[in-house]
Amino acid sequence: xxxxxxxxxxxxxxxxxxxxxxxxxxxxxxxxxxxxxxxxxxxxxxxxxxxxxxxxxxxxxxxxxxxxxxxxxxxxxxxxxxxxxxxxxxxxxxxxxxxxxxxxxxxxxxxxxxxxxxxxxxxxxxxxxxxxxxxxxxxxxxxxxxxxxxxxxxxxxxxxxxxxxxxxxxxxxxxxxxxxxxxxxxxxxxxxxxxxxxxxxxxxxxxxxxxxxxxxxxxxxxxxxxxxxxxxxxxxxxxxxxxxxxxxxxxxxxxxxxxxxxxxxxxxxxxxxxxxxxxxxxxxxxxxxxxxxxx
Amino acid sequence: xxxxxxxxxxxxxxxxxxxxxxxxxxxxxxxxxxxxxxxxxxxxxxxxxxxxxxxxxxxxxxxxxxxxxxxxxxxxxxxxxxxxxxxxxxxxxxxxxxxxxxxxxxxxxxxxxxxxxxxxxxxxxxxxxxxxxxxxxxxxxxxxxxxxxxxxxxxxxxxxxxxxxxxxxxxxxxxxxxxxxxxxxxxxxxxxxxxxxxxxxxxxxxxxxxxxxxxxxxxxxxxxxxxxxxxxxxxxxxxxxxxxxxxxxxxxxxxxxxxxxxxxxxxxxxxxxxxxxxxxxxxxxxxxxxxxxxx
Numbered sequence: 001x002x003x004x005x006x007x008x009x010x011x012x013x014x015x016x017x018x019x020x021x022x023x024x025x026x027x028x029x030x031x032x033x034x035x036x037x038x039x040x041x042x043x044x045x046x047x048x049x050x051x052x053x054x055x056x057x058x059x060x061x062x063x064x065x066x067x068x069x070x071x072x073x074x075x076x077x078x079x080x081x082x083x084x085x086x087x088x089x090x091x092x093x094x095x096x097x098x099x100x101x102x103x104x105x106x107x108x109x110x111x112x113x114x115x116x117x118x119x120x121x122x123x124x125x126x127x128x129x130x131x132x133x134x135x136x137x138x139x140x141x142x143x144x145x146x147x148x149x150x151x152x153x154x155x156x157x158x159x160x161x162x163x164x165x166x167x168x169x170x171x172x173x174x175x176x177x178x179x180x181x182x183x184x185x186x187x188x189x190x191x192x193x194x195x196x197x198x199x200x201x202x203x204x205x206x207x208x209x210x211x212x213x214x215x216x217x218x219x220x221x222x223x224x225x226x227x228x229x230x231x232x233x234x235x236x237x238x239x240x241x242x243x244x245x246x247x248x249x250x251x252x253x254x255x256x257x258x259x260x261x262x263x264x265x266x267x268x269x270x271x272x273x274x275x276x277x278x279x280x281x282x283x284x285x286x287x288x289x290x291x292x293x294x295x
Numbered sequence: 296x297x298x299x300x301x302x303x304x305x306x307x308x309x310x311x312x313x314x315x316x317x318x319x320x321x322x323x324x325x326x327x328x329x330x331x332x333x334x335x336x337x338x339x340x341x342x343x344x345x346x347x348x349x350x351x352x353x354x355x356x357x358x359x360x361x362x363x364x365x366x367x368x369x370x371x372x373x374x375x376x377x378x379x380x381x382x383x384x385x386x387x388x389x390x391x392x393x394x395x396x397x398x399x400x401x402x403x404x405x406x407x408x409x410x411x412x413x414x415x416x417x418x419x420x421x422x423x424x425x426x427x428x429x430x431x432x433x434x435x436x437x438x439x440x441x442x443x444x445x446x447x448x449x450x451x452x453x454x455x456x457x458x459x460x461x462x463x464x465x466x467x468x469x470x471x472x473x474x475x476x477x478x479x480x481x482x483x484x485x486x487x488x489x490x491x492x493x494x495x496x497x498x499x500x501x502x503x504x505x506x507x508x509x510x511x512x513x514x515x516x517x518x519x520x521x522x523x524x525x526x527x528x529x530x531x532x533x534x535x536x537x538x539x540x541x542x543x544x545x546x547x548x549x550x551x552x553x554x555x556x557x558x559x560x561x562x563x564x565x566x567x568x569x570x571x572x573x574x575x576x577x578x579x580x581x582x583x584x585x586x587x588x589x590x
Contacts, residue, residue, distance in 0.1 A: 005346065115509040117508075117513070129502045161502060163502045164501045175469075197573070204497070204533065205499070206463055206500070207536050214411045217410075218410050238502075274583075
């Protein structure tokens with residue numbers, strides 16, 4: 001089987017993509033990241049975009065995850081319903097080049113009043129499991145544009161809940177009443193922790209967010225601290241969702257370190273146990289485990 | 296006194312302005328609205344912008360309210376602290392042309408962990424009082440880009456709370472994950488009421504908002520109903536703030552009818568008494584009452 005001789009794993013998101021060459025010993029021997037996300041590919045342009053990846057990392061089979069499998073991507077890889085195993089995911093990959101290029105499906109939840117979807121995080125979650133980075137039963141937070149709170153049970157993804165914290169912060173930062181206040185860096189100091197504490201109280205976000213502006217205007221909050229406070233507010237409200245789902249379990253923050261550290265700090269404010277796991281390592285472990293499991 | 300012979304009242308906001316000629320019998324005899332809001336006036340351009348109003352509505356004194364009195368406006372009219380009376384507001388107008396052009400100050404709140412500001416709504420609130428449109432003690436909702444929940448006590452504005460519902464909805468509609476779903480009109484049908492009911496439950500907005508997308512993707516919510524549902528979700532969360540402050544009092548929705556009707560419907564979903572009062576009539580009554588009270 002050609003996959004055993006090595007392959008290319010691609011984390012292909014909306015605005016960026018990262019590609020990794022995995023050799024026959026399951027080692028990552030080359031990689032690159034660029035801004036050729038799904039939205040930058042013209043209709044019908046995915047075969048050529050894939051070819052450009054092979055030109056940079058060498059020929060071989062491609063295993064792709066993320067928004068490349070959405071309706072805006074190369075081909076739709078329909079959602080797999082939770083609870084879902086690695087084997088279920090591997091059985092349902094969408095083959096865009098028979099035997100040579102596959103897209104990992106996303107996951108969906110539909111039950112009693114709750115609907116949710118994920119696409120891209122699932123490979124990191126199964127990688128964290130396959131690589132022994134998290135236990136077989138765990139409660140995981142995957143921060144990003146759309147943070148996911150995920151319940152992992154006996155090696156399967158049981159259920160999850162999305163909170164669009166990153167997107168809300170980016171929108172507030174880019175335009176509108178608060179944008180001029182949010183240009184600063186977000187750091188995990190007192191302002192961030194104060195924001196988390198307020199967010200955890202669960203008051204309507206639209207009211208808490210406007211108070212950021214009022215406090216700066218009235219001199220109660222330093223302008224330079226407004227970005228950290230506001231990030232804390234949103235992450236605190238997000239953490240409230242996490243706490244309601246954690247059932248006391250340790251939280252494992254999985255993803256980019258600059259985001260997992262913010263959620264770990266928010267967990268500390270809530271006096272809840274948490275640790276961080278690197279998302280890139282989990283992605284590679286997930287791609288390798290999936291490639292081995294492909295039908 | 297020249298003001299008694301008539302004057303021009305201007306509701307001068309961030310993006311629009313409305314100007315009204317009030318005659319010596321306190322009747323509005325002419326008016327216009329245009330897009331020459333505060334942000335469209337070049338630095339130093341306010342005297343000329345005021346002149347253009349007089350050219351259209353006739354010469355006379357100008358009484359202005361709204362963002363024209365902010366740091367981005369003609370001149371800053373510093374906030375008056377609540378509780379505040381009409382007389383306190385009149386005593387603190389900012390004169391930009393001595394005796395000939397005055398800007399109404401906004402109001403601020405600072406107490407135990409809460410800071411808030413308003414600018415522009417206060418003249419409508421005092422107008423509603425002066426015109427007998429609301430009782431001397433009342434609980435008022437003033438929807439808009441930034442909705443205000445206002446407690447009026449014995450003819451004074453006692454306290455208030457801002458929720459940036461309108462701005463959040465506009466941001467979601469213009470860009471990001473939900474924007475392609477929110478192009479439709481907002482109507483007060485079942486989808487709106489379902490959204491209100493969910494918003495009233497008080498779950499973290501970032502989670503509820505993402506579920507709109509998930510529900511459409513999974514076929515649980517019609518794409519054409521997403522705008523109404525999402526508006527309902529945000530207004531329901533906003534209404535939760537109102538209910539916590541109303542202390543059982545009837546809610547009086549004061550403002551533009553296309554917005555007050557949404558909040559009145561949300562109050563009905565919450566089984567709370569509400570009625571609507573037209574904001575333009577209140578603005579005119581407020582301008583006339585203030586002009587009579589000027590020092």
